[in-house]
Amino acid sequence: MDFYNLALFFIALVIGIFTFYAILMRINGWYYAIKFCSKKYNIPLGYMGLPYFGNTLSYFKSTICGDPNSFLDFFATRFGTGGMYRAYIFGKPTIMVTKPEIIRKVLMDEEYLERGLPNYMKKLIGLTTSIEEDKYFRRLTSPVKSHGLLSDYFDYIDKTVSTTLEKYATTEEPIEFLHKMHRLAFEVFMRLLIGDEVNQEFFDQMFVEITAVISAVHNLPINLPGFPYHKGLKARKVLGGIFQKLIDERREAMKDGKSMPRANIIDMLLSNTNQDYEDNILSDKKIVEILVLFSFAGFEPVALMSVKAIFHLQKHPHFLEKAKEEQEEIVKRRASSNAGLSFDEIRQMTFVSKVINETLRIATDQTVFLRDTSTTFNINGYTIPKGWKFFAVVWNIHMNPDVYVQPKEFNPSRWDDIETKPGIFLPFSMGPKSCPGSNLAKLQISVILHYYLLHYRVEQINPEARCYPPENCLVKFKKLSISSDGN
């Protein structure tokens, strides 16, 4: 082959590769454009990436690199700032929603949108209910939010937190902080989930299984022996068996007229014998799914947010001091120096509640809420086909500089001036599928911070560790020395 032909060959090869690449990157979008080209649908513009993978990889890349906005910017620059874009994420055609007012509409829907976890997560923590079952389950578990139930558990929370932190401080060796806080939040939450009548051995087994499920959620969904996802699926099965056994035991006890000394979630769910709902009695399978979902959701974020609040305060000594002073004032106001923390004192923690809000705002900087359309769904002039996913992006709401000046900065004092309008702060989401545990979570974190601020400090052994699952971080958990004036 002479030089001329060789050059032609290379040019043709380059053009061929370029054309193949261009087609490959568009073929997914063309497929869905043709499939849903009927006048019945009106789908926003967007980009659906490679077949099978869609935009999932670029979404993960942007979040792993700590710059999720680059993902949004790509859509906004190419398809305008309308706030709704077609995409292909987690193996499904998706509508990405970025504007607060549209996100609100998505989250508030009760009739047409279902929980939209990706399939690999559904297998671990999925809950599939009909709309009626869903309303019923939320009604049954609504006491979880109530003042009455939380005050009933308050002494248990207080005692568990104070004794556990004390124990951590007596350990000479550095501790895996996130893991230990998981354990603490788990101890507290499990009482609320299944009641007081469970022994330590049972708790330990549950903790091992649920930790495996959580680890699976935070790792790649590779279902091969040795991989966390494979172990998580196995653990999910074991958990299901444990919960079913508990349900059977509780039913027997109920038949004998025995009731648990304190309200707990499993008994709330088993009390579904109300005649008004006869057709809607939740099956055992559904109850097990709900218990697994609660087990997953009920302690991990509490532990993570507590750790994050502690680290933020550590990095900002003036806020740490202010929060500590508030706790000292609370202690001084007590009638007796022997009295412990009380439920009413939580309401006096105005600055600590701002620390918690600020931690939640910053920590949810990569949060998205997912929903699946159960039928054709109309929104903002668009008609979205059944089976598509909604991907509601919260991070740009929590990082909106018009609401949160210098949004990346940790500044609890910003909450002195923020007018909390609906939809500007969504760490627990909003609408029918929002978090039922928001009050419990804030209560637990407040108790943890109260004892931490008064008595302990952490020293990070590996400060470069992100302390975000699946990464852990080592700390020395130290008790503050008491000065001569007792402080």
Ligand code: HEM
């Ligand atoms: C700081 C701690 C917590 C945070 C940041 C948090 C946040 C969230 C968020 C964002 C959702 C998703 C809502 C959606 O998809 O729209 C959720 C769901 C949920 N959370 Fe929490 N949560 C926390 C603590 C808790 C606690 C303590 C409980 C236990 C009572 C709990 C139970 C649940 C349950 C059961 C769901 C699923 C609700 C459903 O699908 O209907 N969470 N949480």
